[in-house]
Each structure stands twice: as structure tokens, then as C-alpha cells.
Amino acid sequence: MSSTVVVSDLTFAWPDGTPVFDGLDAALGPGHVGLVGANGAGKSTLLRLIAGELRPVRGSISVPGGLGYLRQDLGLAAGQHVDAVLGIAGVRKALHRIESGEGDETDFETVGTRWDVEEHAIALLGRLGLHYLADDVAQLDRRLDTLSGGETVLLGLVAELLREPGVLLLDEPTNNLDSVARQRLYEVVGQFPGTVLTVSHDRELLGRVGTVAELRQGEVRLFGGNFDDYEAIVEAEQEAARAAVREARSDVRKQSRELVEARIKLDRRKRYGQKMQENKREPKIIMSERKRQAQVSAGKLRNSHIAKVDEAKEQLAQVQERVRDDREIRVDLPDTRLYPGQDVIELNEVELANGPVVSLTVTGPERIALTGRNGAGKTTLLRRIAAAPPKVPARTLPQRLDIFDERRSVFENVAAATPHVSAERVRAQLARFLFRGADADVAAAALSGGERLRAALAMLLLADPAPRLLLLDEPTNNLDLPSLRHLTEALTAFEGALIVVSHDPRFLDEIGVTRRIELTPEGLLEDSPG
The missing domain is CATH 3.40.50.300 (P-loop containing nucleotide triphosphate hydrolases)
Known part of the structure; x- marks a missing residue:
């Protein structure tokens, strides 16, 4: 459990009072976890809470080791340089001053044990296919506005990997990546030794995870296996739920029919009793007792059938909640x-x-x-x-x-x-x-x-x-x-x-x-x- 992110009693709402989580408990990891759920379920919000960008109203989040977080929107300025994005600009400057003989004690403290920081950065850039940036150390001084959107995403991933985190959060990491860059990312992420928590619509990337965490209605449910396994489990559950709905609807119709039949029977008895009373074929005391017994019996019968109908409807409502909204767009154009x-x-x-x-x-x-x-x-x-x-x-x-x-x-x-x-x-x-x-x-x-x-x-x-x-x-x-x-x-x-x-x-x-x-x-x- 050392590389597992643990969320306990997590409660969060937006400033306008809109609730997102109320007492969420989850253990995410170890290994590669795909976080899935509908738009608005709170996937990116959960990543931001884990990363510390948002503060919960209540609860705690435990993150083992360092944390890397690749956002959907990196928020990088076009004028920034590659080494600044990688977070190594200060170390590089200190290193260059030491190498030129002008370094002081502060520079040595800044470098620490990162004497190979440039080589490490270049190696990672090369692994992710950014070969022209890896050709020469001088490329680390390059401006971001010379890179494409996909290249900037890969650069952001390299920046997080250089932190050597124990947990890596990825929010739609393959957006804007071409097929070659995607394959590079799959390989690098697959070799990451800690916990990876990925929010993505990329089904090939989700096909490589070991666990799927579904965020739905403010709760997290874990499914062993990759996204195909998750879909198979959900589809089997949905088929069973749809069958239960059909059975429950049939029971509602049956109980409703029986209630109608019981009412018809009671009405017949009532009319017979009224006819007997009108004809006065029996003593009044006997007829009154029969009327009282008939009313009691009718009440019990009627209440019994009404209760059965209500019970059948309640059962239908319960099984309908298990059926997901799978509405389809159907248009003729x-x-x-x-x-x-x-x-x-x-x-x-x-x-x-x-x-x-x-x-x-x-x-x-x-x-x-x-x-x-x-x-x-x-x-x-x-x-x-x-x-x-x-x-x-x-x-x-x-x-x-x-x-x-x-x-x-x-x-x-x-x-x-x-x-x-x-x-x-x-x-x-x-x-x-x-x-x-x-x-x-x-x-x-x-x-x-x-x-x-x-x-x-x-x-x-x-x-x-x-x-x-x-x-x-x-x-x-x-x-x-x-x-x-x-x-x-x-x-x-x-x-x-x-x-x-x-x-x-x-x-x-x-x-x-x-x-x-x-x-x-x-x-x-x-x-x-x-």
C-alpha cells in the first residue's frame, strides 16, 4: 500500500455552494489506474484536490512520495524557455557558474546531487520522441513558441518525470499528440515505477491500465483489469439490471391487475349485500354482522393488494436506479x-x-x-x-x-x-x-x-x-x-x-x-x- 493514494471522508464544494464530493473514501493504486466517469462527475476536480491545488472542506488525502501532475491546460507562456518549463533553469545556471570557476557555496547547494541534470533531461526528451531538443544541450534554451501543442504536452510530462515522483497524475495526456508521440507516451508511462492516476478518453491508453476507478454519483468504484474488462463487467451488470427492470415492470402490471380484479370482486359483494338487505331475506342482526364482516374483509383485501402494488413499484424504482442512462442520439439528416x-x-x-x-x-x-x-x-x-x-x-x-x-x-x-x-x-x-x-x-x-x-x-x-x-x-x-x-x-x-x-x-x-x-x-x- 506504500504507493497508494488514500482519500478519506473527502468533502468539497465550489464557492457558490455547488457540492462535488460528500464524504468520499477511496484508495487509488498501486500501479496504473484509469479514472473514468461522465463529464461533470468531478474527475479533474479530484486530481486537483490530490495535487493540492484545491482545498477540501473536510477530510484528508494521503499521497506517498513526491507528486507529479500533468494538467490538461499547462498554462505555459509562449516566451518561456524549455529549461524553465522543465524546472531546471536555476540548477543549470548554478552548474554553469561552477563549471566556469565562478560558483559559490549557494550554487553548490542549488546543484546538490544533480550534476547530470542536463543529461537526464535530454535522455527523457529523447525517450518521448523530442529528438531535436535532445540533440544538443543548447536546445534547452529554446523558446516554447517554437514548439507545437503536442510537443509542449510531452515537454510538460518530462518536467514532471524529472521530479522523480512516487505518484503521477495525468489529465487527458494524449490530447493533441500524433500517433507516434502517443506510442512514446504509452511506453514511458508504462515504465513508470510508482502509481499513475490517469483521466483520459484515450481507449488505447485505458487499455493499458491495471485498474479502472469509476467516479459516479460522488463515489469511486474499483474494477480490476483494463478498460475493456471494465466495459464487459458494466455491460453484464446492465443486462442483469435491464432484466430485473423487465421483471419488476411485469410484477407491477400483475399486482395492478390483481388489485383491479379484487376491487371488482368487492364491488360485486357489496351489490349482493345491498340486494339482500333490500329484499330482507335474513334477520337484521345477521345482515348487519355480515355487512360488518364484509367491510373488514374488503378492507384487508384491498389494503393487501394496494400494499403489493406499492411494493412492486418500489422494487421497480430500485432496479431502475441500477440502469445507467444510455440514451442515444438518433437523427435523420x-x-x-x-x-x-x-x-x-x-x-x-x-x-x-x-x-x-x-x-x-x-x-x-x-x-x-x-x-x-x-x-x-x-x-x-x-x-x-x-x-x-x-x-x-x-x-x-x-x-x-x-x-x-x-x-x-x-x-x-x-x-x-x-x-x-x-x-x-x-x-x-x-x-x-x-x-x-x-x-x-x-x-x-x-x-x-x-x-x-x-x-x-x-x-x-x-x-x-x-x-x-x-x-x-x-x-x-x-x-x-x-x-x-x-x-x-x-x-x-x-x-x-x-x-x-x-x-x-x-x-x-x-x-x-x-x-x-x-x-x-x-x-x-x-x-x-x-
Whole structure:
């Protein structure tokens, strides 16, 4: 248990009083643990509490050894230098002064035992594929604005590893990483000797963990094995829960029928008693006693059946709580349809800022995966495609999903994009994106990450005119797994052309990619899917 993070009676609420955890107990580790849960469950909040960035209202957190924490947003300034990000700038300066004969006692104290700090940093940079930074010690003086987003993430990981922590917290570590960089990260994280606690939607990374910790309804439940094992266990439990719901519903119907039958029987007895009294065929005292006994018997029978119905309904409510919300987006988008051979995009010898000259032709309902190393210029190419003269209506789904008027509701945003569609039709369509009733009237600024994705998809796919080309830039970044499923469902229903920048091979397979194009320094290199 020496490398296990222990959380005891953890209670936390946001300043506005919104509760997140109330008496949470959990033991996370040892080994590699994948922390999963829906958007808003509190995964990143729990990491921040463990890291000490947030203070709990009550409870304690025990973290063995040092702690490394790779955030989603590294918060690094473009003007910073590589060695400053790695946390070794001060040691390097002291080391250089000592080597030049100008060092003093303070410099020796600063260096301590870290005489090989530069070599250690360069070795780690090389292991993570940042070879050009590892070529020369002088590269440690390089500015961050010369690195891509993915390279900056890897640099942040190196910074945490240099601390030699006992526990490593990773929050969506593969965001913005190309496939090669991801494989490097998998290897380095897999060789980490302490406890790794990872929040991620990357199913390949989650496939390498030894334990899955599910954060749901303010509690943590541990599952032995990787993410595939977790899904199999949950699906088996859900099948049993659905069967229990079917059985409980059947019992409610049965008990309700029996209650109706009992009432009919009692009504018949009552009518018979009234008829006998009217005919006065028996002495009054006997008839009164029979009436009293009948009323007592009727009350017992009626109460017995009512109790059985109530019990059956309570049992149904209990088993329904075990069934998870597995709602699916179901949309029909015939107006987005393209036909084979129909012209979509024609880009001729466009020069990108980083050098390559590219040409691209898209026809019909093609689904294109645009890949390439970090810094290759994929986002730039996507912008050039969006700016090209359109042959069909096109829409872009940006990484930040910043396409809303934040003051307006979901309904108002979608209605503004569909001015010729009736309000009733807009609401009906929003319901298919799981915005039912009052959910459609929530302000965009108040949406969670998963809700924001669904609202953005609704706004794009229901727009007037309907888009026949969608451009998506790393659409799976920061999505929880239910939201990733919703994105896949919506794109599967889309009948137009797609150009997707993504490094998630499973996602690309699930949306039915038909062409894979890699952006290289020499231009576009096409490969067959799969």
C-alpha cells in the first residue's frame, strides 16, 4: 500500500455552494489506474484536490512520495524557455557558474546531487520522441513558441518525470499528440515505477491500465483489469439490471391487475349485500354482522393488494436506479446527403505557412482522416479548406466549441441557425440530440462539456442550409466516453463529406473513414484505410 493514494471522508464544494464530493473514501493504486466517469462527475476536480491545488472542506488525502501532475491546460507562456518549463533553469545556471570557476557555496547547494541534470533531461526528451531538443544541450534554451501543442504536452510530462515522483497524475495526456508521440507516451508511462492516476478518453491508453476507478454519483468504484474488462463487467451488470427492470415492470402490471380484479370482486359483494338487505331475506342482526364482516374483509383485501402494488413499484424504482442512462442520439439528416462523384472541394497547389505545397480534391460522401506529426500544419490546412470557394455548404466544428452566443439558450442558438424552421420543429430535433423540454432552455454558458458538444452538433447539423461538408479539428479532445459515443452516433447519421483531424484510430474506424491522408513536410501522402 506504500504507493497508494488514500482519500478519506473527502468533502468539497465550489464557492457558490455547488457540492462535488460528500464524504468520499477511496484508495487509488498501486500501479496504473484509469479514472473514468461522465463529464461533470468531478474527475479533474479530484486530481486537483490530490495535487493540492484545491482545498477540501473536510477530510484528508494521503499521497506517498513526491507528486507529479500533468494538467490538461499547462498554462505555459509562449516566451518561456524549455529549461524553465522543465524546472531546471536555476540548477543549470548554478552548474554553469561552477563549471566556469565562478560558483559559490549557494550554487553548490542549488546543484546538490544533480550534476547530470542536463543529461537526464535530454535522455527523457529523447525517450518521448523530442529528438531535436535532445540533440544538443543548447536546445534547452529554446523558446516554447517554437514548439507545437503536442510537443509542449510531452515537454510538460518530462518536467514532471524529472521530479522523480512516487505518484503521477495525468489529465487527458494524449490530447493533441500524433500517433507516434502517443506510442512514446504509452511506453514511458508504462515504465513508470510508482502509481499513475490517469483521466483520459484515450481507449488505447485505458487499455493499458491495471485498474479502472469509476467516479459516479460522488463515489469511486474499483474494477480490476483494463478498460475493456471494465466495459464487459458494466455491460453484464446492465443486462442483469435491464432484466430485473423487465421483471419488476411485469410484477407491477400483475399486482395492478390483481388489485383491479379484487376491487371488482368487492364491488360485486357489496351489490349482493345491498340486494339482500333490500329484499330482507335474513334477520337484521345477521345482515348487519355480515355487512360488518364484509367491510373488514374488503378492507384487508384491498389494503393487501394496494400494499403489493406499492411494493412492486418500489422494487421497480430500485432496479431502475441500477440502469445507467444510455440514451442515444438518433437523427435523420437527408438534407446532408451527397452522391458519388459530386464535387465538394478542389484545392490546387496551396502553400502552407510551414512549407509544403498541397492539392486536395474531395468528391461525394468521402470521409477523410487528416493525420500528421505534431506541428505539420494540419489545423492550418483545415483553415485553408474552410476558406476555399465552397462547392457545397460547409461547417466547422472547432476544438473549443466556441460557436455559441453564450447568453442565449440552446434552443435560441439553434433557432438562429435555422431561421426558416418552426420553433416546434427545432424543439423536436433538439430532443433527438437529448435536449428535451426545459433542457433546451438552458443558457449555453451553463452547459457541461458533453452538453456543449451535443449542442454544437445540433447547431451545425440542423443549420439552414444543411451542411454537406463537415470539418472537424481534434473533435475527441476532452470528451468523456459517453460524449465520444454521442459524437460517433451523430457523425454516423451525417450523409455528407467529412474531413477530420484526429489521432484516435478507433474513433476514425467507428465513423467509417474512407481515405487517410498524412500531411508531411513534402506534402500530402495518401494511404488506404485500415
